[in-house]
Amino acid sequence: MILGGIEAGGTKFVCVVGTGKGEILKRKVIPTTNPEETLNAVITFYRDQFIEGLGIASFGPVAVNPDHPRYGSILATPKAGWANTPILQILKDALGCPVAIDTDVNVAALAEAEKGKAWDVKTCLYLTIGTGVGGGYYDGELLHGRLHPEMGHILLPTGKDDFKGICPFHGNCLEGLISGPAIEARAGKKAQLLEEDSPIWDEVAETIAQGLVNFQMVLSPERIILGGGVMHQKHLFPRIHKAFYRLINGYLPFTEEEVECHIVSPGLGDDTGSVGALMLALKGLKQGQSAFEG
Ligand code: ADP
Ligand code: ZN
Numbered sequence: 001m002i003l004g005g006i007e008a009g010g011t012k013f014v015c016v017v018g019t020g021k022g023e024i025l026k027r028k029v030i031p032t033t034n035p036e037e038t039l040n041a042v043i044t045f046y047r048d049q050f051i052e053g054l055g056i057a058s059f060g061p062v063a064v065n066p067d068h069p070r071y072g073s074i075l076a077t078p079k080a081g082w083a084n085t086p087i088l089q090i091l092k093d094a095l096g097c098p099v100a101i102d103t104d105v106n107v108a109a110l111a112e113a114e115k116g117k118a119w120d121v122k123t124c125l126y127l128t129i130g131t132g133v134g135g136g137y138y139d140g141e142l143l144h145g146r147l148h149p150e151m152g153h154i155l156l157p158t159g160k161d162d163f164k165g166i167c168p169f170h171g172n173c174l175e176g177l178i179s180g181p182a183i184e185a186r187a188g189k190k191a192q193l194l195e196e197d198s199p200i201w202d203e204v205a206e207t208i209a210q211g212l213v214n215f216q217m218v219l220s221p222e223r224i225i226l227g228g229g230v231m232h233q234k235h236l237f238p239r240i241h242k243a244f245y246r247l248i249n250g251y252l253p254f255t256e257e258e259v260e261c262h263i264v265s266p267g268l269g270d271d272t273g274s275v276g277a278l279m280l281a282l283k284g285l286k287q288g289q290s291a292f293e294g
Contacts, residue, residue: 002017004051004278014274057107088101105127106136108227124137126225127151129208152179159206178208183204191229222262226264227266
């Protein structure tokens with residue numbers, strides 16, 4: 001079965017053609033400019049590919065719940081020109097195949113559950129820590145609820161250095177405290193230039209662990225996958241493991257070794273979004289009309 005998968009991001013749309021097994025056959029990268037230009041280029045690419053279904057992993061906020069009155073539309077994004085773009089409808093009309101849409105992080109959770117580091121468990125949480133912080137959750141279905149989770153905006157205490165956080169809405173939410181730009185504001189230099197032995201990394205790891213403990217208590221994932229630019233700092237993993245274990249404080253049955261296998265880096269690398277989008281297209285086709293705008 002030939003499917004299409006789009007990783008729709010704020011700077012580029014990565015469009016792939018692939019199989020229902022997640023093999024990528026063709027790829028085209030299209031810059032994210034205005035919706036008309038970008039979506040026209042997407043349509044031109046897919047028009048002669050004979051895809052049977054399309055999955056879109058989209059930046060948010062996006063109406064992913066089929067019951068939402070504006071299902072398949074990008075909502076109030078600060079990305080110029082993109083607010084209220086009915087991306088699902090536009091692509092469905094132009095390509096004449098079923099189209100499924102979900103958040104980039106939900107799709108990443110799906111990819112890791114099907115083909116990555118959570119292949120052996122039923123539930124998985126994916127958190128990306130980059131320019132922003134976002135999370136997705138998969139337990140056989142992707143978690144939507146009223147809109148979709150916004151895991152980056154849970155409220156957390158400030159650290160020992162009393163950094164107040166940079167989220168314009170909340171100050172010290174997870175994203176406000178430990179996103180790449182938050183680390184930059186805290187350190188006075190880009191996160192990738194901050195020395196490994198800086199005490200700021202201890203604060204960052206502690207806050208990430210606090211967030212993960214909260215997610216663990218609420219959602220009970222069997223695996224937590226941490227992606228995004230900031231998590232290229234591999235030294236964060238052991239620090240997060242230690243802090244998570246300490247904060248759980250014996251309340252949940254985790255050994256220290258289990259924590260190390262519980263919180264891990266992504267298994268699919270740069271292909272997570274593309275593979276997930278193909279999995280989403282397949283899932284949509286299987287689910288048929290009810291959960292799918294076909
Ligand atoms: P985006 O979130 O924009 O899709 P990334 O996940 O790469 O892209 O996140 C970009 C952010 O991550 C920037 O704030 C950048 O400073 C930070 N970042 C990127 N690479 C690293 C790194 N190796 N170490 C620490 N921070 C990084
Ligand atoms: Zn916030």
